[in-house]
Amino acid sequence: MGAPTSAERQFDWFAAGLRYYGYNRFLRHKFGHRVQKVSVDAKFTCPNVDGTVATGGCTFCDNRSFSPSRRLPRQAIRDQIDEGIRQLKRRYHKVDHFLAYFQPATNTYAPVDRLRTVYEEALGHDRVVGLAIGTRPDCVPDDVLDLLSEIGARTYLSVEYGLQTIHNRSLDWMNRGHHYDAFLDAVARSRNRGFEICAHVMLGLPGETHECMMGTAREVARLGIDAVKIHNLYAVKDTSLAEQVARGEVSLMERDEYIATVVDFLELLPPTTLVERISGDAPADYFVGPSWCLDKPAVRLALEAEFARRDTWQGKCWTPVPV
């Protein structure tokens, strides 16, 4: 591994011989032990599905799952956490601490009183040590941010904004229902509120060149976003994207191209940015492609091999820029 700069030296992940700042490492340091996310479905919908912004949802999103049928039978948040922990324990025997992850749909899209009720129910579980809340950047009015600040003041909280890309043309293609300025606004209003800001990013969107994707990386770096989740564009059944792939209108990234692009992306991020995810997948019976996504260990190994081959690391090409 080549010599790190002085800024890189202060990060223990680099000193430990790692190539990027992985989330598990951060959580282990923060809590003193391993912590896993347990997914929670609070039965929210999305303004991009219910007609407030649009109907149909994002091109890649299986929003059938937001239909009323999803709400039956209704399982209490606490019961979902218990069940999720039972399942996680089969894989991670020694893990006893969890983040409740409000994952499906838009998890700040409800009146504040309802949000407070569901978040508190999760925090009331004795194994839950914090929350992660996935949402759209156009769904965090100030009263919601006030609630998130209040929660962030007493527990670990990560708010995950769906950025996907900074390019409005791509956001239009995916029927996102908002533009990049919504993300900038959400981040500006979320800063210094005592919770972590995470951005979801997608690589391999139709029409995006390598330089377009690096433009998104530079913006994530410039804005000083605390954490990123990165994955390639992939298709699941019964989505508009699956139809476009079947018709040959959209092609999905091959693994080697994706791996090279992720390494380029991470090189541009500050070494302090948490990398929560570097690939995505979905249940096999639900998945359309690309098939390589389903082998996550192989993706991780390929990523590590590419880092090593290039003798590079997160932050190698990062240049601090004033916001």
Ligand code: SF4
């Ligand atoms: S904003 Fe999220 S939940 Fe809503 S349609 Fe898009 S991907 Fe699905």
